[in-house]
Amino acid sequence: MTHILAIDQGTTSSRAILFGTDMKPVTSAQEEFPQHYPDSGWVEHDAGDLWSTTAATCRAAIEKAGITGSDVAAIGITNQRETTVVWDRHTGRAIHRAIVWQDRRTAATCARLREAGHEDMVTARTGLLLDPYFSGTKLAWILDHVDGARDKARAGDLLFGTVDSFIIWKLTGGRVHATDATNAARTLLYDIRKGRWSETICDLLDIPMQMLPEVRDSAADYGHTRADLFGREIPILGVAGDQQAATVGQACFSPGMLKSTYGTGCFALLNTGAEPVMSQNRLLTTIAYQLDGKPTYALEGSIFVAGAVVQWLRDGLRLIREARETQPLAEEADPHQGVVLVPAFTGLGAPYGRPDCRGAVFGLTRGTGPAEMARAALESVGFQTRDLLEAMRADWEGHGADAILRVDGGMSASDWAMQFLADILDAPVDRPEVLETTALGAAWLAGMQAGLYPGQEEFARGWALERRFEPRMDAAERTRKCDAWSRAIAATMSF
Numbered sequence: 001m002t003h004i005l006a007i008d009q010g011t012t013s014s015r016a017i018l019f020g021t022d023m024k025p026v027t028s029a030q031e032e033f034p035q036h037y038p039d040s041g042w043v044e045h046d047a048g049d050l051w052s053t054t055a056a057t058c059r060a061a062i063e064k065a066g067i068t069g070s071d072v073a074a075i076g077i078t079n080q081r082e083t084t085v086v087w088d089r090h091t092g093r094a095i096h097r098a099i100v101w102q103d104r105r106t107a108a109t110c111a112r113l114r115e116a117g118h119e120d121m122v123t124a125r126t127g128l129l130l131d132p133y134f135s136g137t138k139l140a141w142i143l144d145h146v147d148g149a150r151d152k153a154r155a156g157d158l159l160f161g162t163v164d165s166f167i168i169w170k171l172t173g174g175r176v177h178a179t180d181a182t183n184a185a186r187t188l189l190y191d192i193r194k195g196r197w198s199e200t201i202c203d204l205l206d207i208p209m210q211m212l213p214e215v216r217d218s219a220a221d222y223g224h225t226r227a228d229l230f231g232r233e234i235p236i237l238g239v240a241g242d243q244q245a246a247t248v249g250q251a252c253f254s255p256g257m258l259k260s261t262y263g264t265g266c267f268a269l270l271n272t273g274a275e276p277v278m279s280q281n282r283l284l285t286t287i288a289y290q291l292d293g294k295p296t297y298a299l300e301g302s303i304f305v306a307g308a309v310v311q312w313l314r315d316g317l318r319l320i321r322e323a324r325e326t327q328p329l330a331e332e333a334d335p336h337q338g339v340v341l342v343p344a345f346t347g348l349g350a351p352y353g354r355p356d357c358r359g360a361v362f363g364l365t366r367g368t369g370p371a372e373m374a375r376a377a378l379e380s381v382g383f384q385t386r387d388l389l390e391a392m393r394a395d396w397e398g399h400g401a402d403a404i405l406r407v408d409g410g411m412s413a414s415d416w417a418m419q420f421l422a423d424i425l426d427a428p429v430d431r432p433e434v435l436e437t438t439a440l441g442a443a444w445l446a447g448m449q450a451g452l453y454p455g456q457e458e459f460a461r462g463w464a465l466e467r468r469f470e471p472r473m474d475a476a477e478r479t480r481k482c483d484a485w486s487r488a489i490a491a492t493m494s495f
Contacts, residue, residue: 001073004447005061005234006439007054009079009163010242011100011264012311014053016061017436018072019443023453023462025436029060036097041104041346047085047094050163051170055229062230069230075171076238076446077222078245078438079163081186084138086149086211087166089159092174095146098163099138102265102304102346106137107355113137118204125191125198127276127285132355133302135162136188140205153208160211162187164239168222171236176223179213181290182244190215192276192287195295218244218289219449238445240289242438243267247288247298248445249437250406251460258392260385261438262411265349266306268385269298270392281391282353289445291456299395301350301388305343307411309377312345319370327416329374338363340488341376349384351391352493360492363484378417382424383485389425406430408437415469423473424481433464 003026008015012035017028033049062069082101087094099105110130113119119130128134139160143149152158161169162183168176184190184197189207191198195215202209216222222236240248243261247269250259255273260266269288276285276297288298305312310323320326340362342348347355361376389405407429411417422429434440447453454462 001071001452003065003067003072004443004450004452005058005072005075006443006446007058007075007077007167008242008439008442009050009054009077009167011080011102014050014057015439016054016057017439017443018061018065019440019447021452023440023444023447024434025439027061027064029057029064031057039105043100043102043346044097045083045100047087047098047166050098051167054167058230069232069234072230072234073452074235074237074446074450075225076442076444077164077167077236078240078242078442079167079183081162081183081241081243082133082135083163084135084142084160085163085166086139086142086158086160087169089157089174092170095149095158096142099142101133103138104132104346104355106132106141109137109140113204122188122201123278125193125201126188127185127192127278128188129282129284129353131353134186134188136201136205136207139207143207150206150208153211156210158211159213161213162241164241165213168236168239171225171229172223173226177213178216178222180216180218180220180239181287181295182218182241183239184215185287186241192285192295192297217291217293218248219291219445235450236446237449238442240442240445243269243300244287244289245441245445246408246438247271247441249434249439249441250408250432251463252288252406253456253460256396257406258389259406259408259437262306262381262407262409264306264308266303266381266385267300268388268392269300270396272297272299272396277395279391279395281351281394283350283391283395299392301392303381303384303388304346304349306381307409308345309341309343309380310411312343313374313377317373319373323410326374326378327414329371330378330416333371333375334367337365337368337372338484339368339372339376340484341373341380342488342492343377343380344492348493350388352387352489354493357492360488360495362488362491378414379420381411381417382421383482385421386424386482406432408432408435418469419472422469422471424478426471426478428471429469430465431467431469433466
């Protein structure tokens with residue numbers, strides 16, 4: 001058996017990538033699925049779409065490679081985190097559309113819990129803030145709004161999971177209801193210090209604990225797939241939330257190492273080692289990965305809209321037909337126009353912590369066109385990253401050296417965007433040879449557990465730099481741009 005199958009179930013598409021014994025991609029398949037927006041700030045997925053596209057892309061990747069399931073040693077799963085699925089244990093069908101991590105419908109619930117004085121307790125246990133981003137209040141909302149759901153949950157007829165749990169359940173034919181520590185740490189229900197579900201928080205949200213999956217290591221036995229899916233039962237041996245999988249794929253195994261992934265959103269994780277570091281800047285304390293029962297912790301900051309701002313230019317404004325058009329447009333933009341875009345479509349993430357904000361554009365003139373909007377969109381990602389990393393450095397100060405930034409994800413392929421990031425950070429940005437770091441992280445976890453791939457140290461030595469972006473922007477220009485961004489953020493939050 002010479003291949004590892006990595007499932008990357010994302011926010012806008014499901015992908016399957018086959019990796020060979022050299023840990024390099026062999027074939028892949030990808031399928032988009034519909035997004036549902038039933039109300040302002042609400043985002044949903046049909047759980048059936050998540051499963052059907054996952055199964056279809058797995059089969060397609062295996063077929064493309066000209067192999068069979070007998071050639072696949074193991075499966076690794078990485079997934080969009082926090083997205084909440086509740087399904088019937090007997091039928092396997094979701095009782096409500098999956099509520100996506102971007103969804104803000106429980107903002108008022110979170111505000112009430114904060115006003116009641118619960119946030120300090122929640123943060124101390126989970127490392128998270130009371131924010132609609134996380135699964136706990138989404139789960140409570142489903143139980144509150146689907147007739148009879150709470151009674152069924154108490155009776156043991158309903159199961160909860162993040163997307164990894166749902167996919168594992170479907171792959172194994174309902175034999176395994178489990179998640180890994182990295183996904184559990186994003187639910188608002190898991191005590192990251194004690195390594196168990198918090199009865200106190202479940203009681204606070206009136207969530208029956210029998211709904212919750214078993215929590216396992218990131219590299220562990222998650223059962224075998226149904227034989228009819230791929231021609232044989234294949235073991236599932238690795239699971240990690242997408243941002244943690246990218247941290248693993250970037251080999252950020254040492255305290256002080258930092259990665260930033262640019263997908264639909266942007267997520268930066270700073271490895272802080274064996275002890276959790278509590279943020280003073282509204283960042284999150286989370287689990288980077290867990291191996292042999294030992295968690296490694298991280299500080300995390302999330303930008304809700306990164307690649308999604310390019311999708312907005314394409315699908316919302318229809319200024320472009322393909323994402324790759326943004327780079328040449330940005331290069332053509334009038335450098336004297338100071339257009340600033342704050343893409344707070346679903347609120348502002350860390351370090352602002354304002355889920356109630358909405359997007360805004362500043363500095364429009366009659367001369368503003370698609371080129372200037374494209375440039376402002378790409379720059380917005382750099383500005384948000386800068387604010388995020390400054391907060392991280394403030395929390396990490398005194399713990400070690402400056403963080404080493406490694407980037408990955410779809411937008412990291414844009415030389416223009418990465419050069420602007422280096423310029424606005426006034427620091428080098430390293431881009432690896434393998435940009436599929438999220439899938440690679442899931443593949444390595446499964447392959448290492450299967451004995452096909454090397455251990456942690458050898459894997460880290462194999463990390464290869466494709467390009468380093470050095471800052472080139474004049475200090476005065478950087479200051480001017482950052483000042484304009486700060487004013488735009490202040491005005492957006494004020495509005």
